Amino acid sequence: MSQDLFGEPVDETVRAERGGTLSWAGNGQQPLAVRLRPRTLDEIVGQDHLLTPGSPLRRLAAGEPGSVFLWGPPGVGKTTIAAVVSRSTNRRFVEISAVTAGVKDVRAELDTAKRELARGNPTVLFVDEVHRFSKAQQDVLLPAVENRLVTLIAATTENPSFSVISPLLSRSLLLTLKPLTDEGVGALLDRALTDDRGLRTPDGGPYALAADARAALLQMAGGDARRALTYLEEAAAGATARGGDTIDLPALEQAVDRAAVRYDRAGDQHYDVISAFIKSIRGSDVQAALHYLARMLEAGEDPRFVARRLIISASEDIGMAQSSVLQTCVAAAQAVQLIGMPEARITLAHATVACAMAPKSNAAYLGVARALEDIRTGKGRSVPPHLRDAHYQGAAALGHGKGYLYAHDAPHSVARQQYLPDDLVDAEYYTPTRNGAEAALADRLAVLEELLGKHRPRASQG
Numbered sequence: 001m002s003q004d005l006f007g008e009p010v011d012e013t014v015r016a017e018r019g020g021t022l023s024w025a026g027n028g029q030q031p032l033a034v035r036l037r038p039r040t041l042d043e044i045v046g047q048d049h050l051l052t053p054g055s056p057l058r059r060l061a062a063g064e065p066g067s068v069f070l071w072g073p074p075g076v077g078k079t080t081i082a083a084v085v086s087r088s089t090n091r092r093f094v095e096i097s098a099v100t101a102g103v104k105d106v107r108a109e110l111d112t113a114k115r116e117l118a119r120g121n122p123t124v125l126f127v128d129e130v131h132r133f134s135k136a137q138q139d140v141l142l143p144a145v146e147n148r149l150v151t152l153i154a155a156t157t158e159n160p161s162f163s164v165i166s167p168l169l170s171r172s173l174l175l176t177l178k179p180l181t182d183e184g185v186g187a188l189l190d191r192a193l194t195d196d197r198g199l200r201t202p203d204g205g206p207y208a209l210a211a212d213a214r215a216a217l218l219q220m221a222g223g224d225a226r227r228a229l230t231y232l233e234e235a236a237a238g239a240t241a242r243g244g245d246t247i248d249l250p251a252l253e254q255a256v257d258r259a260a261v262r263y264d265r266a267g268d269q270h271y272d273v274i275s276a277f278i279k280s281i282r283g284s285d286v287q288a289a290l291h292y293l294a295r296m297l298e299a300g301e302d303p304r305f306v307a308r309r310l311i312i313s314a315s316e317d318i319g320m321a322q323s324s325v326l327q328t329c330v331a332a333a334q335a336v337q338l339i340g341m342p343e344a345r346i347t348l349a350h351a352t353v354a355c356a357m358a359p360k361s362n363a364a365y366l367g368v369a370r371a372l373e374d375i376r377t378g379k380g381r382s383v384p385p386h387l388r389d390a391h392y393q394g395a396a397a398l399g400h401g402k403g404y405l406y407a408h409d410a411p412h413s414v415a416r417q418q419y420l421p422d423d424l425v426d427a428e429y430y431t432p433t434r435n436g437a438e439a440a441l442a443d444r445l446a447v448l449e450e451l452l453g454k455h456r457p458r459a460s461q462g
């Protein structure tokens with residue numbers, strides 16, 4: 001008789017049938033991340049929004065039947081939550097992975113769960129990486145969920161709305177887990193250094209974690225608790241091998257087999273690196289842009305922040321010279337939200353290369369800046385009467401709309417009339433460059449302004 005994840009006696013013959021990463025808890029060589037798994041919901045870090053009184057997780061842990069999908073990035077506690085819910089009511093815990101389980105395996109587990117339920121033993125079925133299940137495999141789960149044969153807890157790093165069949169999703173609750181903050185990961189590091197289940201030196205004493213090593217570890221973890229604890233455990237082993245009990249930066253760097261990235265997300269390096277990233281794109285140096293992108297991502301920068309800056313760059317520095325790049329960056333930002341890291345690095349690289357290699361123009365950016373400057377200095381009198389709203393009663397008596405020329409009735413659909421206020425009639429805001437697609441726009445603008453009666457030389461940016 002061995003012990004389970006929480007130190008309880010387990011019949012090994014039953015355990016062997018179930019499989020799964022949590023099931024073989026009798027292994028005496030459990031990694032730190034497994035030893036420190038929370039035993040109660042209150043020990044879970046970083047998901048307070050899911051743990052309020054009366055929340056779905058609280059109700060599941062209290063024995064209320066139901067099924068949930070846990071959606072969130074790696075290392076935030078999806079598997080742990082499933083195990084805690086199972087333990088809280090002494091229900092059978094069965095874990096299957098969508099990577100290795102087929103339809104036959106799923107059916108077998110559900111048949112066992114049905115027999116156990118008849119004996120008064122309800123089952124919590126944890127399906128890891130459920131987004132990898134085929135439609136046929138998900139269809140097998142549907143009757144069991146609908147009839148509450150099992151309490152299904154399914155974990156995924158991808159948006160279930162795109163990877164899970166609608167009937168299954170509609171019969172379950174979708175709970176979104178947040179990435180762990182540095183404070184959350186830091187709390188777990190402290191627990192690893194002080195908890196009885198945590199790290200101990202060969203003589204049973206505690207390890208010390210140097211401040212610079214702690215800061216680097218938080219950056220390397222990128223909000224992933226499992227990664228942070230794995231690195232910490234390896235660094236502790238390295239410190240012991242060198243005859244010490246302090247986990248310093250060299251020990252950490254050696255443990256993860258790479259140098260700690262010199263990047264402080266809350267300090268000067270954060271602003272310096274993103275500045276270098278944007279300026280490299282503006283300067284069309286694609287190699288440098290990819291370097292700074294990799295530097296930010298490796299240090300754990302929020303990929304959504306990078307995506308937002310790419311959208312700004314596409315409008316500010318590329319603009320009408322290749323306006324389709326803005327669409328690429330918006331799509332990249334949406335993809336980052338859908339797939340998360342680490343796959344999102346590919347999408348961000350796609351957008352970065354597109355921005356860096358595109359022809360550049362800041363003409364639209366400068367145009368709106370000039371217009372705003374006029375507004376802020378008090379320019380811009382009343383809207384010309386013929387352009388004012390003429391659809392309400394009494395507008396005609398005020399002369400609103402009188403003399404307005406409908407553009408589609410004019411040659412080339414360009415009606416020659418005054419559009420700007422009187423004091424800005426000769427204002428010029430947008431001056432297109434001759435770069436990329438904007439060169440054709442410069443020619444078109446010249447024709448349009450001639451049709452509008454604006455005969456003036458136009459400065460052209462090279």
